[in-house]
Amino acid sequence: MGFRLISNCRSEPIVGEDRQDIEALIDLMARLPGLGPRSARRAVLHLIKKRGRLMSPLATQMQLVADTARECITCGNIGTGDLCGICASEKRAIGEICVVEDVSDLWAMERAGGFKGRYHVLGGTLSALDAVGPEDLRIPALIQRVMDEQVHEVILALNATVDGQTTAHYISDELAGRCAVTSLAQGVPIGGELDYLDDGTISAALKARKSV
Amino acid sequence: MGFRLISNCRSEPIVGEDRQDIEALIDLMARLPGLGPRSARRAVLHLIKKRGRLMSPLATQMQLVADTARECITCGNIGTGDLCGICASEKRAIGEICVVEDVSDLWAMERAGGFKGRYHVLGGTLSALDAVGPEDLRIPALIQRVMDEQVHEVILALNATVDGQTTAHYISDELAGRCAVTSLAQGVPIGGELDYLDDGTISAALKARKSV
Numbered sequence A, B: 001m002g003f004r005l006i007s008n009c010r011s012e013p014i015v016g017e018d019r020q021d022i023e024a025l026i027d028l029m030a031r032l033p034g035l036g037p038r039s040a041r042r043a044v045l046h047l048i049k050k051r052g053r054l055m056s057p058l059a060t061q062m063q064l065v066a067d068t069a070r071e072c073i074t075c076g077n078i079g080t081g082d083l084c085g086i087c088a089s090e091k092r093a094i095g096e097i098c099v100v101e102d103v104s105d106l107w108a109m110e111r112a113g114g115f116k117g118r119y120h121v122l123g124g125t126l127s128a129l130d131a132v133g134p135e136d137l138r139i140p141a142l143i144q145r146v147m148d149e150q151v152h153e154v155i156l157a158l159n160a161t162v163d164g165q166t167t168a169h170y171i172s173d174e175l176a177g178r179c180a181v182t183s184l185a186q187g188v189p190i191g192g193e194l195d196y197l198d199d200g201t202i203s204a205a206l207k208a209r210k211s212v
């Protein structure tokens, strides 16, 4: 057997130096939300087993998105140009802005359908605990947009959490007298987060929106 | 505002064509074990937010591993050459082979430490239900190794499942008279899978191994 004749005098870790690239990959994967060290190991092993049909295409696609994805300068949505697909589309109504905390909430709204206006992604919520003030979010930019774009309605689609509702009240106060401010109403459970709701619930809440 | 002047006559999906690369990435990510469509979306959004410091390095490392990782021709472990780091190491004892179902189990054994011999990765277990026979696994190659390498002990570190134990009995029968066959004993809970055990449990089971 040839393997016994191979000279290997490196002072190596238990598993061997050929594992270091794999370990580095596992460490990076473990930084994804929802994956710990153990599930990252399983994911990497799965990828290696399917390295031709899954791992290589995934790496290529990930690099492509890393190179092209960027935040829309108007609304904060993710797109590939200065303006996202929604802001760049002539088909989306002007004068109606749906305010969300995060891009994942925008995606949830789009999956639900029913909203034909444009968006504004705050990038979080006001938080006394975490010292997040209006200037740390896209709130000044929202107020500017309301003035510049002759906005007649701002729909607050913020999470039904304490911070989400604090943020809704703050924005509502700031926009008082400038445009109508409504919020998603029926169907959003207390403490619920938009991204975890079914599409029908979001649609119903949108239709039943009320003045704040 | 410039965005209202931009002409965009594409007949586009709701979210815009600039989402198609991101959707393709989400679809690929959703094929990882432990990630569904929703967690894949969250993971991709997290990556896009950290596209410089996490997404790009992850894509690069994933491509590197996809290009270099391969199965060891001797034991089935993952490495970067014909032989894995363990088979290529002079420091690992010859004549003692630990048989595992999967590479993840080999990694678990190595994390636990205490075993200084070499491995043999079966690539699964015998299964009447799934029609997996000895020829579908690395069992013939194991028997060949036992003869070629003057192996004096084969340690069966198979999962304590029905299929794992069926496989252990089969291998034990095949190797009867050729070498000692032992198995991990104390500490492996019924129905337990190696990769989910703590390192101490695996170490104890290794030390208390018994003849089959």
Ligand SMILES: [Zn+2]
Binding pocket: A072, A073, A074, A075, A076, A077, A083, A084, A085, A086, A087, A088
């Ligand atoms: Zn936009």
Ligand SMILES: [Zn+2]
Binding pocket: B072, B073, B074, B075, B076, B077, B083, B084, B085, B086, B087, B088
């Ligand atoms: Zn090997």
